[in-house]
Amino acid sequence: MQLDNTAALVTGGASGLGAATAKALAERGARVFALDLKDAVDGAPEVAGVTYLAADVTDPEQVRTAVAAAAGAGVPLRTVVNCAGIGPSMRILGKKGPHDLALYAKVIQINLIGTFNVMTLAAEAIAQTEPVDEHGQRGVVVNTASIAAYDGQIGQAAYASSKGGVVGLTLPAARDLAQYGIRVCTIAPGIVDTPMMATVSEEFRTSLAQGVPFPHRFARPEEYAELALAIVGHDYLNGETVRMDGALRMAPR
Numbered sequence: 166m167q168l169d170n171t172a173a174l175v176t177g178g179a180s181g182l183g184a185a186t187a188k189a190l191a192e193r194g195a196r197v198f199a200l201d202l203k204d205a206v207d208g209a210p211e212v213a214g215v216t217y218l219a220a221d222v223t224d225p226e227q228v229r230t231a232v233a234a235a236a237g238a239g240v241p242l243r244t245v246v247n248c249a250g251i252g253p254s255m256r257i258l259g260k261k262g263p264h265d266l267a268l269y270a271k272v273i274q275i276n277l278i279g280t281f282n283v284m285t286l287a288a289e290a291i292a293q294t295e296p297v298d299e300h301g302q303r304g305v306v307v308n309t310a311s312i313a314a315y316d317g318q319i320g321q322a323a324y325a326s327s328k329g330g331v332v333g334l335t336l337p338a339a340r341d342l343a344q345y346g347i348r349v350c351t352i353a354p355g356i357v358d359t360p361m362m363a364t365v366s367e368e369f370r371t372s373l374a375q376g377v378p379f380p381h382r383f384a385r386p387e388e389y390a391e392l393a394l395a396i397v398g399h400d401y402l403n404g405e406t407v408r409m410d411g412a413l414r415m416a417p418r
Contacts, residue, residue, distance in 0.1 A: 166305060166397055167297070168194050168244065168394075168397065169195070171195050172195065172197075172236065172240050172241065172242040172243065173195040173198070173243065173244035174231065174246070174283070174287055175245075175246045176248055176280075178197075178199025178217065178248070179201035179202075179205035179206050180209070181248065181357075181360055181386055182309065183249065184199070184212075185385075185386035185387050186248060186394075188212050188215065188390070189393070190244065190390075191212060191213060193394065195244060196216070196238050196240055198231065198238070199216070199217050200218050200222065200228075200231050200249070201217065202220075203219040206218070206219045218230075218234060221279075222247075222249045222275065222280070223275060223278060225282060225286065229286055232286050236290040236293075241294040241295070242287065242290050243294070243303070244304060245283065245287040245306045246306075247279075247280045247283055247306070247307070247308045248309050249276075249279055249283075250275060250276045250279075251272060251276065252272075252321075252324045253268060253323065255268060255320060256320050257322050269326075272324060273326065273327050275327075276327035276330075277330040280308050280334070284349070288345065288347055291345070291347055292347065300346070302348070303345060303347055305350070305396065306342075306347065306350075307350055307397065308350070309331070309352055310328040310331040310332045310352070310353040311328040311353055311354060312355050312414075314353055317329075320418075332351060332353065335350065335405070335406050336404045348400075348403040348404075350405050350407065351406040352389060352393065352406070352407055353407065353409065354409045355384060355408070355409065355411055356373055356383050357388075370383070376416075377411040377412070380411055384409060384410075
């Protein structure tokens with residue numbers, strides 16, 4: 166599917182994976198609408214071809230407004246990339262007691278329900294566009310999971326649950342949306358050099374990087390963006406989760 170003269174919606178678009186993807190889509194000719202929380206949008210750098218929209222992915226009305234902006238841009242909405250997410254850590258039972266239920270619910274709400282919310286409302290808008298080919302293709306959704314969906318570590322019960330849900334959502338979503346010509350795929354990144362990772366010590370960063378079989382480094386956000394664009398461009402990729410992890414399988418801790 167071609168990106169030139171189409172609209173794209175990217176969540177978590179003010180930093181990290183989302184920012185890299187928004188920039189890459191814009192460079193390929195898409196009119197990009199990058200969704201993020203207001204504080205993140207206010208501090209986001211200007212990028213040619215990218216329009217920032219303040220929206221909470223868990224709020225249906227805010228997402229409807231953002232989708233309407235993208236769908237009303239004068240070119241058809243074809244691409245959605247869901248990158249918004251959080252990753253706090255807490256053990257199910259730790260020295261301070263049991264896992265905080267509100268925190269668990271918040272992670273599920275943002276990472277899984279937020280992804281579902283954006284995908285669903287954007288799919289409604291994409292389904293109203295004209296097909297781009299004789300097979301009836303109209304668009305593609307790329308969601309973001311994590312290798313924690315398969316190899317959740319100690320303290321990752323909430324995060325791994327949320328990302329496992331995104332993986333489990335992929336195939337039924339692809340099947341549900343097939344009649345509208347909308348493909349759905351998921352990327353499961355390993356350790357990516359995002360702002361979240363910038364908060365850990367250099368010693369710990371080095372240790373993490375050395376644990377990757379090859380190459381011995383963190384993935385770059387731009388590599389996630391490259392894979393997202395490859396999925397968009399490959400019309401026969403559908404209902405699949407692709408690991409991007411340098412062959413890493415996470416240890417318990």
